[in-house]
Amino acid sequence: MLDVTKAPAPLVQVRGLKMYFPIYSGLLRRHTGDVKAVDGVSFDIMPGETLGLVGESGCGKSTVGRALLRLYEITDGKVVINGTDIASLAPEALRRARPQMQMVFQDPQASLNPRMTLADIIGEPLDEHTDWDSNRKLARIYELMDAVGLNRRFANRFPHEFSGGQRQRIGIARALALNPRFIVCDEPIAALDVSIQAQVVNLLEDLQDKFGLTYLFISHDLSMVRHIADRVAVMYLGRIAELSPRDALYARPLHPYAEALLSAVPEPDPTLAQTRQRIILQGDVPSPANPPKGCNFCTRCPKVFDLCRQLKPELAEVEPGRFVACHLFSNTTAVGSTDALQAKEHNQQGDNR
Amino acid sequence: MADGAAPVLDVRGLKTVFRTRGGEVHAVNSVSFHLNPGELLGVVGESGSGKSVTMMSLIGLLPSPPADVRAGSVMLGNRDLLKISAEELRNVRGAKVGFVFQDPMTSLNPVFTVGNQIMEPLMRHMGMTKAQAQIRATELLALVGIPDAAARLKSYPHQFSGGMRQRVMIAIALACDPDVLIADEPTTALDVTIQAQILELVKDLRKKLGMAIVWITHDLGVIAGIADRVMVMYGGQVVEQAPVRALFSNPQHPYTRALLKTIPSLTGDRAARLQVIEGQPPILIGAPTACPFRARCPQAFARCESENPDRRSLDGRPVGQGHDVACHWSPRGAHA
Numbered sequence: 001m002l003d004v005t006k007a008p009a010p011l012v013q014v015r016g017l018k019m020y021f022p023i024y025s026g027l028l029r030r031h032t033g034d035v036k037a038v039d040g041v042s043f044d045i046m047p048g049e050t051l052g053l054v055g056e057s058g059c060g061k062s063t064v065g066r067a068l069l070r071l072y073e074i075t076d077g078k079v080v081i082n083g084t085d086i087a088s089l090a091p092e093a094l095r096r097a098r099p100q101m102q103m104v105f106q107d108p109q110a111s112l113n114p115r116m117t118l119a120d121i122i123g124e125p126l127d128e129h130t131d132w133d134s135n136r137k138l139a140r141i142y143e144l145m146d147a148v149g150l151n152r153r154f155a156n157r158f159p160h161e162f163s164g165g166q167r168q169r170i171g172i173a174r175a176l177a178l179n180p181r182f183i184v185c186d187e188p189i190a191a192l193d194v195s196i197q198a199q200v201v202n203l204l205e206d207l208q209d210k211f212g213l214t215y216l217f218i219s220h221d222l223s224m225v226r227h228i229a230d231r232v233a234v235m236y237l238g239r240i241a242e243l244s245p246r247d248a249l250y251a252r253p254l255h256p257y258a259e260a261l262l263s264a265v266p267e268p269d270p271t272l273a274q275t276r277q278r279i280i281l282q283g284d285v286p287s288p289a290n291p292p293k294g295c296n297f298c299t300r301c302p303k304v305f306d307l308c309r310q311l312k313p314e315l316a317e318v319e320p321g322r323f324v325a326c327h328l329f330s331n332t333t334a335v336g337s338t339d340a341l342q343a344k345e346h347n348q349q350g351d352n353r
Numbered sequence: 354m355a356d357g358a359a360p361v362l363d364v365r366g367l368k369t370v371f372r373t374r375g376g377e378v379h380a381v382n383s384v385s386f387h388l389n390p391g392e393l394l395g396v397v398g399e400s401g402s403g404k405s406v407t408m409m410s411l412i413g414l415l416p417s418p419p420a421d422v423r424a425g426s427v428m429l430g431n432r433d434l435l436k437i438s439a440e441e442l443r444n445v446r447g448a449k450v451g452f453v454f455q456d457p458m459t460s461l462n463p464v465f466t467v468g469n470q471i472m473e474p475l476m477r478h479m480g481m482t483k484a485q486a487q488i489r490a491t492e493l494l495a496l497v498g499i500p501d502a503a504a505r506l507k508s509y510p511h512q513f514s515g516g517m518r519q520r521v522m523i524a525i526a527l528a529c530d531p532d533v534l535i536a537d538e539p540t541t542a543l544d545v546t547i548q549a550q551i552l553e554l555v556k557d558l559r560k561k562l563g564m565a566i567v568w569i570t571h572d573l574g575v576i577a578g579i580a581d582r583v584m585v586m587y588g589g590q591v592v593e594q595a596p597v598r599a600l601f602s603n604p605q606h607p608y609t610r611a612l613l614k615t616i617p618s619l620t621g622d623r624a625a626r627l628q629v630i631e632g633q634p635p636i637l638i639g640a641p642t643a644c645p646f647r648a649r650c651p652q653a654f655a656r657c658e659s660e661n662p663d664r665r666s667l668d669g670r671p672v673g674q675g676h677d678v679a680c681h682w683s684p685r686g687a688h689a
């Protein structure tokens with residue numbers, strides 16, 4: 001699907017995205033290194049598509065999401081949303097671009113101001129980005145509350161009076177206020193009980209159908225991602241290990257990390273649990289301030305070989321629509337990738353070395 | 354696992370209430386369960402269903418006030434833990450019952466080395482000398498899979514990753530060779546690949562040490578993989594209890610049935626739309642006079658409003674021994 005010659009234009013194009021957080025140390029607070037939270041990530045998201053972004057804690061998922069919305073000044077790379085390079089926009093142009101891209105956060109409690117009423121919270125983006133009068137705003141607020149299944153009578157209540165699932169609906173209503181095209185959902189259900197998660201996921205899917213939304217759905221719940229995503233990117237230590245269509249990935253993960261990750265998910269089926277082969281990875285994820293030379297996964301990979309410790313594998317199309325960063329597939333790398341943009345990314349990364 | 358053997362832990366009619374300004378919160382309402390030697394009992398339920406309060410009550414870890422453990426008995430061997438002195442209880446906690454909590458950072462002391470924290474109970478409860486405790490602590494760290502154990506005794510908790518800290522917590526809990534290990538969401542804060550490591554470790558330790566374990570989680574996948582028997586809690590009560598296979602293949606309580614349907618599968622058919630359990634978990638103010646699930650239950654009928662169902666056996670075996678459920682409705686049609 002990344003092949004731009006055949007598919008419709010992507011709504012979101014990310015190329016060589018890097019986000020480094022500087023480390024200062026010593027008495028003089030000298031810049032002594034960087035946390036390479038995101039270290040060269042490229043992907044597209046098609047209009048109306050849900051791209052799942054999975055991986056373990058600290059691998060850089062949220063940082064990607066925040067960088068896409070330019071909540072960070074990125075270190076390097078391009079983020080093109082709807083034809084505009086967000087990463088290089090001047091402040092006023094960025095302000096005007098903001099309404100089309102929004103975010104839904106993990107912790108609905110922490111992301112809502114406890115002193116504002118529900119109507120104030122949902123209407124806040126309207127205050128910032130429109131000059132509507134209060135009647136028009138209130139009409140819009142009611143419309144949004146209807147859309148996410150919040151009773152209009154709640155408009156003057158405060159966030160603490162609501163349950164986790166309801167608070168997440170408030171966050172979603174606020175994200176929808178300005179008719180965005182693209183929403184980054186950063187672990188929107190992680191803080192919710194299992195019985196409430198399904199309610200919120202169904203809502204997100206309904207809203208996507210109704211308003212033609214495009215999602216980046218960040219999660220560590222691989223079962224839920226299988227349910228909601230069209231394609232899935234698996235991240236490990238700041239880089240994409242595999243990016244594949246959902247069914248292909250879950251049926252047959254190609255990258256050794258994707259394979260291990262999927263095999264580690266406990267399935268609610270006692271019979272299956274006994275027969276299923278699990279890959280138990282040894283050790284922990286290395287620090288993103290000090291990633292290994294060569295493949296980022298080489299310290300834990302069950303299939304590691306010499307080359308892996310020398311050279312970083314690049315993400316390359318190894319089967320139609322399936323992108324994998326692993327030397328096990330590198331004979332296809334040389335000839336397999338016809339994607340012009342992808343090839344360009346390789347060059348850029350080559351230049352940086 | 355043999356039913357004939359006396360249980361290591363036998364809890365009957367446990368009731369715990371919190372006195373709050375809004376009224377009395379009935380967090381644990383007549384909870385009964387037992388644990389056979391060598392068995393792993395899984396406890397599932399959504400947050401607030403009373404899993405933690407149940408376990409904290411039986412081992413005297415709740416501050417009172419606001420907590421009030423009102424009724425019941427907790428037999429560990431032939432002692433009732435609700436009747437013994439605070440001093441005796443402290444000894445039981447260190448030596449007879451091991452605890453592992455969800456967040457290893459809050460339960461490890463940041464200012465002491467890991468070695469110190471493993472050696473402390475060994476010296477206090479087992480009467481070991483410092484040198485003996487050091488040897489045992491090294492063995493324990495190695496047992497839970499920490500490489501280079503002797504050197505890592507000198508590390509502080511913050512120098513360990515989340516998964517390693519949870520291993521340390523397990524080492525501490527195992528230090529005095531307890532009869533019972535209670536693990537309260539021990540892997541919830543961990544990544545799946547690290548969770549898989551810990552689950553593998555626990556399976557391995559069970560084989561080696563044969564202790565009885567209570568494993569609390571809200572993840573049905575985890576339960577399916579490690580439990581022998583499962584107890585489902587809702588609204589402070591046990592709503593269903595069964596051997597693990599029976600629970601997953603033949604769930605009887607409407608909550609259990611709905612819960613199993615609402616989680617998407619990793620390998621099975623992909624549903625176009627997720628099944629939902631409408632509504633919210635109950636607020637537990639006031640003594641319950643009705644079924645706690647009634648507001649969300651598709652099967653609810655008049656009796657559910659007026660009478661809180663008792664647990665009843667589904668297979669003729671005594672409640673707690675086989676498959677039992679607390680519900681007025683029966684899937685075979687006839688109202689029980």
Ligand SMILES: Nc1ncnc2c1ncn2[C@@H]1O[C@H](COP(=O)(O)OP(=O)(O)OP(=O)(O)O)[C@@H](O)[C@H]1O
Nearest residue numbers: 021035037056057058059060061062063064220288
């Ligand atoms: N502002 C910051 N300053 C320094 N380091 C940061 C900052 N934000 C994130 N990091 C680091 O960047 C890495 C990636 O963080 P990120 O929050 O993107 O992870 P994540 O994949 O979203 O993890 P989680 O699943 O825990 O939410 C981590 O090592 C994190 O500690």
Ligand SMILES: Nc1ncnc2c1ncn2[C@@H]1O[C@H](COP(=O)(O)OP(=O)(O)O)[C@@H](O)[C@H]1O
Nearest residue numbers: 371378380399400401402403404405406407637
């Ligand atoms: N200190 C407290 N004061 C009042 N209510 C409490 C307190 N601790 C727990 N509760 C209540 O007890 C019930 C059970 O909580 P808990 O056992 O922690 O649930 P979980 O099943 O998530 O472990 C909940 O309704 C909770 O709000």
Ligand code: SF4
Nearest residue numbers: 295298301308326327
């Ligand atoms: S490149 Fe090597 S270390 Fe990296 S995932 Fe592939 S086989 Fe494993």
Ligand code: SF4
Nearest residue numbers: 644647650657680681
């Ligand atoms: S007792 Fe009634 S309300 Fe409660 S679970 Fe059974 S049918 Fe539903």
Ligand SMILES: [Mg+2]
Nearest residue numbers: 061062063186
């Ligand atoms: Mg995150």
Ligand SMILES: [Mg+2]
Nearest residue numbers: 404405406537
């Ligand atoms: Mg708890």
